[in-house]
Amino acid sequence: MDSINIVYFSGTGGTEKAAKGFESSFKEAGFSVALFRMKEIPEDYAFEKASLLLLYPVYALNAPQKVHEWIKCLDRVSCVQTAVVTISGGGEICPNTASRVSVIKKLEKKGFIVTYEQMLVMPSNFGVTAGEVLSRLLLEVLPKKVQTITNDIAIGISRRTKPLIIDRLISLIARIEHIGAHRFGKNIKVSDACTGCGWCCEHCPSGNIAMENGKPVFGNGCNFCLGCIYGCPCKALDAGMGKSLVFKDGFDLKRLEKIPPLEDADIEALAKGYAWSGVKKYLID
Template identity: 40%
Template sequence: MEKIQIFYYTGTGSTKIIAEEIYNQLSALNIECELHRLTVDSIDMISQKLDFDAKLILLYAVHAFNAPDLVYTWIKSLEEISNRSAMVISVSGGGAMISNSACRVPVKRLLQQKGFKTTTEAMAVMPNNWMTPVPDEIAKELIRVVPHKVSKWINAFLHNKSLPYLKPLLIDYPITSLGRIEVIGAKHFGKHIKVNSSCNGCGYCIKNCPSNNITFKVSESGEKTVKFDSKCHFCLSCVYECPQHALSPGWFKFAVIPTGYPLKSYCEPSENPLSKDELLPLLKGKAWEGVRNYLIED
């Protein structure tokens, strides 16, 4: 019986939505599958669970034209195998566009060194959580098309087929390399997150941080305060998802959308979804090219 293992890295939850949809659709096809989230605390345990007879699906949110650093760390920790099929799905707010086109290349190269054969790759587009919000209508449409997109990707992967994607341009390789500088910036961002008086010590940020960057500091009187380290991945999960809205950036404030990232709201069905003809006027310009192509390609 065929088996597929799904591994994903998520910060604010967009990649999790796609990973869970993949899991559900594979299960509906009576394919044995497993779903694992990659975090600093989980990678050792997950590496031990790797089944050498199973196919691999790897998903990750794009960070500065790259996979998050943890994804590279995880792949490098794997034992070498022989000719195991893999599908790589990158998830971004901009889609398949110039500068994003090489974001899967380092991952595929590392997987190949470990004995994996990437037969299928795709770029998923989800609502942007960096700097600029997308219109609600666009965000809801990106969520709505997830099942259809996943069905197409799964069908290609099960038949060892490739999917159309933007071929990396030569200029994108140095851009991808330069994007690694963000790893340094992320450490400073995470170290300087501010906590206001609304914090009630619920620990939500600690539980959901993929980099294990947040802990509790307990005073001599027993009072708990949130403490931030310099292991941040810049995923913005803690800032956007704090139930008390108690966290805000101290550095790189431009990166955070002031109105937040209401993913749960985006996932609520629209009472009057827009047609493609109504969506296109909202997606004018070069900056929207990747999202526009993603939504109209089918």
């Protein structure tokens, strides 16, 4: 039986939803599957014994800093077949196309053989909202996209992209945003509404939150995923900086999933302009 390890980093749930979809589709294809949230992987886990599927959201046109740190700590392997799938709110357009370059290079230096890369699109959770209709369409098409990628990997299809030099350069420069992410985390404000339940500490994918005297304390390792702010059961967390990027009404993937299935939606009208061209292409293909 073929085996695959699925490792993911997820903030507000989009990448986790995709990862669990892959878990189901690979099992249906006859694979033995091990699914890991990145921060919960056993330190002595051996990645030599199975293929690897790595999933992460696009942050600052690149991978979250936590992903780079995880790869750095990996032991060297020998010829582990690997696929890298990124998740973004804008799709495979400039400059998102280079969001896997750095990660793939680092994996290959560790002995992983990356033969497949692809991007999935999920509802945007910061900056500019995709709106309920477009978000629902993206959730509806996810199972089909996951199945296509699963089929490709299962039969050994190779898919590697060649991002433009300008995309690579922009992605490299944009990594400076990781510094801003650390500052963002340190400036998160905790209101009196906080009950000390510890939800944020438990769910932080970066392990950046600790509970002290019944209140969350934020370290220097924030990846700007916004999971704690959107997910706090008491809505007790507020952005101390970068407030314009955080949706005032929050972001709740489960709420979007409850929107009734859509029929005859006008994708051309919903995804106007270059900023949404990647989403439009993704939904139409």
